[in-house]
Amino acid sequence: LSTDIWTAKLVKIAKFVKTDTYSYMKHTVFTFCAAAALLAGCGQKTFQDYPKAMKDNTVDIYFGTEVADPYRPLEDDNSPETKAWVDAENAVTRGYLDAIPFREKLRKRLGEVWNYERISAPVKHHGKYYYSRNDGLQNQSVLYVTDVPGTPGKVVLDPNTLSDDGTVALTGSSISHDGKYMAYTISRSGSDWTEIYVLDLETGKQLEDHIVWAKFTGAAWQGDGFYYSAYDAPSEHAYSGKNEVHKIYYHKIGTPQSEDKLFFSNPKEPLRFYICDVEDDEKTMFLYEDGMGNGNLLYVKDLSRPGSKFVRMVDDYDYQYSPIGTDGGRIFIYTNYGASMGRVMVADLAHPEIANWKELIAEGGDAIDGVSIIGSRLVVTYLADACSRAAIFDLDGKFIREVGLPGIGSVGFSGVKDEPDCYYSFSSFTRPATIYKYDLETGESTLYAQPKLAFNPDDYTTEEVFYESKDGTRVPMFLTYRKGLKLNGKNPVMLYSYGGFNISLGPGFSPRRMPFIEAGGIYAQPSIRGGSEYGEEWHIAGTKMQKQNVFDDFIAAAEWLIDRKYTDKDHIAIMGGSNGGLLVGACLTQRPDLYRVAIAQVGVMDMLRYHKFTIGWNWAPDYGTSEDSPEMFEYLRGYSPLHNLKPGTVYPATLVTTADHDDRVVPAHSFKFAATLQDCQAGDAPCLIRIDTKAGHGGGKPVAKQIDEYTDIYSFVLWNMPGKKY
Secondary structure, three states, rough: OOEEEEEOOOOOOOOOOOOOOHHHHHHHHHHHHHHHHHHHOOOOOOHHHHOOOOOOOEEEEEEEEEEOOOHHHHHOOHHHHHHHHHHHHHHHHHHHHHOOOOOOHHHHHHHHOOOOOEEEEEEEEEEEEEEEEOOOOOOOOEEEEEEOOOOOOOOOOHHHHOOOOOOEEEEEEEEEEOEEEEEEEEEEEOOEEEEEEEEEEEOOOOEEEEEEEEEEEOOEEEOOOEEEEEOOOOOOOOOOOEEOOOOOOOOOOOOOHHHEEEEEEOOOOOOEEEEEEEEHHHHHHHHEEEEOOOOOEEEEEEEOOOOOOEEEEEOOOOOOEEEEEEEEEEEEEOOOOOOOEEEEEEOOOOOHHHHHHHEEEEOOOOOOEEEEEEOOOOEEEEEEEOOEEEEEEEEOOEEEEEEOOOOOEEEEEEOOOOOOOEEEEOOOOOOOEEEEOOOOOOOEEEEEEOOOOOOOOEEEEEEEEEEEOOOEEEEEEEEEEEEOOOOOOOOOOOEOOOOOOOOOOOOOOOOOHHHHHHOOOEEEEEEOOOOOOHHHHHHOOOOHOHHHHEEEEEEEEHHHHHHHHOHHHHHEEEEEEEEHHHHHHHHHHHHHOOOOOEEEEEOOOOOOOHHOOOOEHHHHHHHHOOOHHHHHHHHHHHHHOOOOOOOOOOOEEEEEEEOOOOOOOOOOHHHHHHHHHHHOOOOOEEEEEEEEEOOOOOEEOOOOHHHHHHHHHHHHHHHHHOOOOO
């Protein structure tokens, strides 16, 4: 997931909050009063009443150009001054949000639509079927095992028991090739740092094995142990400096981590990711090298030949290379090398270099979204104008059939190479994941599991429209709303997108949106450039010195909705997270007149310094950095949300969200942006920041925390729009 960037043009002199008990208590009372004034909408300028963060005189020099960064002290999230400012800002925000009269009603409804049973497709391992189930409001789904699909199973792992407050999240699991063990990864408080534990699947007991300070890894089993990737333990805390020199270790079951053997390390390239994977038959190992381009390097090792070494399969970082699986001596590979929309190729393990590859499934008119080998078939999913379609091929690349899907939506298949059991999950904007069993021989789909909901999906509709961006590019957009919508130019709209890192946004269900749509709102999701909806060219068109295309696409979507009378400027809210938070920040500063409300979630707001924090360096292929060249520096400064806030500007009502354990897009981005925005706001609309605790970049939050967060977001959105509330 991408990161976001911030730097500041700060103008006013600010006082920092003192931390002695008396002044802090006094300040807290004051901030609650300020929140009351904001909520009252008393017509006076209230932005000067926000808590004041500590400033300094920091000035950075880029290619001879001085850039002030007065809120640099906020980058130290552990300082007493920053902590006091966080507490004071949260007090203002809570005072405002908690006073919204319909907040509890909305929260109740959100809890009702969130409360539906979720069951995953079963996957077969060593004669047993593993699946997950959530009763509706459980913080995390529970992993079960059964002998027969569709019959009740026994609990393998209940991640809800890993902590009392739900802040320890299960992030992955991997069953050993002999079926004896399961390694599982956890995250604490939403951090990217990973811990690994091991279960004995026969007894159900947790072993003493425990790995810490792993990151961006799973567990790749071989023999009586597994490989994992990790960094050296940070000297101070998770935010300190960059994550450098990713290492691969081998852990043998029953031994302490201190005895783990270093398998691979490349100190000459400290800013790379290294991950290995082992095929189920343990005859082939792959090594991925990632981090310095729009693709990755790929190496392979023939484990059936003692003493064999890794062979480099590809030549550069410009393309994506992803092994799909093996069959005898053949390696099936997805790549966009020579094919922007993607293709499937096959390599010979004896001569695996790319010059010897052969094309199996050629590039088509739709972008390949995923490929898997299930039951000796190649199952290929595509994006057709950002919607899923799927097709079945044999292992020689011969087309067998198209899979008939239920409608406009997103699909994901599950199964294993040597078993005929195949299932797929299908979801849309108004229907959560429904599981179907798919017969690979006949092509027949049979309903396996469908959730019961607290609303009727048939009351709503989704249409896909197309509009022109600033440069004439045709962009698709999904609109979801209650049937019978009138184009009166007054409908509340939530405009959401992402636009980066080759990540597509297709149709998918989220209960958090339903109360807004039920209340007459429109959920609008444009598939803007920077993603993978139309292959690698679509991605590249939204990177580096073409990044403005992303913002233009988003702005054009808002203008199209206004022109077609779906809504007007007073009823549009924009929202996005991470790289999408950058999107919101840039569009907020470029067109503050175009939206009524802005929700910037865990955004990259300082584009001049993003690469200096944790794994921010990994985003350079999409963004470029301020150190690359004078031209790249000027381009980044030209749209960096932090650097383009202007004093005396009327900005829309804005809610910035972040979390204290976000070690991907560190909270300093949001801190500096919010403090600067509060300084610059010349209008009466509130500019608040919501700082979550014991939470990270977005994943792993307990359901109760998620419901609280989206209750706050949609309450804030509807309260700040004219007309009917909730």
